Amino acid sequence: MPAFSQATPQERCRFWLLLLIALVILGAGIGLRDPWPSDEPRFTLAAKQMVESGDWLFPHRGSELYADKPPMLMWLQAASFELVRNWRLAFMLPSLLAGLGTLLLVYDLGRRLWNRRTGLYAAGGLLLAFQFVYQSQRAQIDPLVLFFITAANWGLLRHLLAPPDTGATANWPMFWLGCFCAGLGVITKGVGFIALFMLLPYAWAAWRGWDGVARPGRGAWWRWLLGLGAVLAAIALWLVPMLLTAHARADMPAYPAYVHDILFRQTAHRYANAWHHIHAWWYYLPIVLFSWLPLSLTYAGSVPRWWQRLREHDARVLLPLCWVVLVLLFFSASPGKRDVYVLPALPMLALATAPFLDELLPRRWLRVMGLVFIAVLGAAMLGLGLWALHSHSPKVAQFVARRDLADGGAALWWMCVVLGVVQLALVATLRVRRALWVVCGGMAALWLAWGYWAVPLLNDSSSSAGLMREVRSHLAPGDQLGLVAWKEQNLLMLDQPAVDFGFKVPWHLQFARATQWQAQAPATRWLFVQQTAMGDCVDRAQAIYLGHANQRDWWMFKAGAVVPGCVPSAAVDELPDDDADAGAVAAPEAPAPVDP
Structure with a gap:
């Protein structure tokens, strides 16, 4: 050297x-958000289970072993938690x-x-x-x-x-x-x-x-x-x-x-x-x-x-x-x-x-390209924000509903407007001569606006924090919760013990095992289920609709809502929609769940 x-x-x-x-x-x-799907919740859940169980060698996703990735990241997340004792920071x-x-x-x-x-x-x-x-x-x-x-x-x-x-x-x-x-x-x-x-x-x-x-x-x-x-x-x-x-x-x-x-x-x-x-x-x-x-x-x-x-x-x-x-x-x-x-x-x-x-960097063609890049980015942000605020588009309403944003998502759209104005102002004031600082400032504004403005607004719907907070509000002291067709963020953000019936197990089998478990103590046992997995086996009038989160609809109910003798057909089963799901390991015949 x-x-x-x-x-x-x-x-x-x-x-x-x-x-x-x-x-x-x-x-x-x-520190302003929780883990977001698809990958973050499964890694954080495995790390959390390492800390709680003491088994750091084999990552778990609920009751199943998780073999999609080696455990290095999960080890470091668990070790970080042991240092800071706060999962929002540690993950x-x-x-x-x-x-x-x-x-x-x-x-x-x-x-x-x-x-x-x-x-x-x-x-x-x-x-x-x-x-x-x-x-x-x-x-x-x-x-x-x-x-x-x-x-x-x-x-x-x-x-x-x-x-x-x-x-x-x-x-x-x-x-x-x-x-x-x-x-x-x-x-x-x-x-x-x-x-x-x-x-x-x-x-x-x-x-x-x-x-x-x-x-x-x-x-x-x-x-x-x-x-x-x-x-x-x-x-x-x-x-x-x-x-x-x-x-x-x-x-x-x-x-x-x-x-x-x-x-x-x-x-x-x-x-x-x-x-x-x-x-x-x-x-x-x-x-x-x-x-x-x-x-x-x-x-x-x-x-x-x-x-x-x-x-x-x-x-x-x-x-x-x-x-x-x-x-x-x-x-x-x-x-x-x-x-x-x-x-x-x-x-x-x-x-x-x-x-x-x-x-x-002193070449004019490169400085002009940098200026155009930030100008296009700023114009796109400004245009998106103004359009969302004033267009009353069904697409905007649908996005707001899926994300459960307050005031029609106005805070998020104003962030786009402010970000676009800042980036365009950098272009207008610094111009070609200081194009390097325009690019640096424009990119910094983008990431700071995202991290400190957008992230807190989107956290509840992206992480399922709001959904699982709603679930906890319906559980009385001594109640138990079973999970069917669940996702990692559900178990992670529930932040209390729950029973699962496998993750890779077909949904109709999960539902059958869950209702058997629920029938053993119908007064205190609830099921948390993704709508698709229920089929026609749940009386919606006796169930609680929790809302839409992570592009799915969710319900919870006690045994009285279950149609007697009904088991959803295998047609309700859904293959994993992300590559990490493909790596979960489940025993061919999952044992009956053990009460927590």
Whole structure:
């Protein structure tokens, strides 16, 4: 790595200012909302059950094992709760810290490979990218796996890139650390190994004698193998105790099923024979163009400069840029695609772009594009707000009804108006000359308005907090509640013991078992049921309609509302509507529920 001088006071000030801005933007809304579907409630519910049960090795979703993802995020959420004792803060802390950590790693790579200014550009470009902030403000696995893959890239690049004019040599401890982080990525979401793709462009550059690549020397083969050992050691932290415990519980069918599902069905089988989110091979092209705005505005200027550096055999550009291409090709080859799959490529793209921003930012064409981008965004927000306030459109009324917004959603629409006015005011006052600040200010306004204005307004309907508060209001002391055709947010936001009859169990079987359970104590046992799952087996006149939440209608009732001898047909069953549901593990024949 090139040597770099001591930071000046101005450089230190810029770094800390960037970090403060990142904390404010990525932390916008934390503590003001509960987990939102589809993924956040299931991960938080599993973490909550870990804390309450003491079983941290096998995540549960209610009474069933949950095998869609390894438990890394759930462990960190549970650990965060043990520290702060507040789930509204704890469930978001891993994503916030992962986002900040990713920015720091990209900054450090930029300053080591080029200089501190380039490091700031790399981190700043990443912070501006829409997809990065959007995902970092969500309690999903993707921000965490992004951090571990970026940490792996950080370690690998510190080893693989060692310009000869500095006298630097291969940094084997950094290589092993990078491999270990790749292993942590594997036990976070399974795809952490993609960080090791960085070795492919390195091998080509070393073979072609490019400048800037480390020379490991002869007899280093065993050091490379230690990297594989580091990957396996990280995976073993979870895999070994999980397999040993599952073997000890082999007499319970759910545990062997869990092992098979998480090690085979959710990995290679899922990649090669995806059963959801099927898209064409070019699916990621719009993601690269639009979800990575406004960083993607620099493509037109970056591409010829990348080509020039590659012709000059600059490995600092080759390695991260080729790695981005390999990641895009890898995920494009699978029939199942989601936008978040390629998120790990974004930090390396920002790194490869950063060295040229000093030259690109003064260019008028780029400043005009940035100005137009914020102007279009501001005009769209202003137009949406004014239209919703004054149009009396049925679509607006339907949205307001689904979200149960007060005053026709006026507060939300005024937020759009204010946001649009702020963004357009930035465009009008700062203009082309200060277009960079227009883009920065416009994006900051967007995220602050979303986190501190929109999120509190939408929380009750998005999280089911309002729905489950209504459920609790109908329960007297000593009453029990059974859940049928439920979603994770229902059990999580109920915030008191409940009985479930499985999650992956077909709805008509859940209903039959639930009514049998209810009949054992009809005076004190209620059922909470999704409307579709009731069929014609419930007298609506004797049931309580709770309202519409999460695009579903919900009811609760006692035994008197159940039509005697009626069981809904299998036609009411609904297949899981999200990919995580496909990973739940249920025993073939769920046992009768145990009273809490």
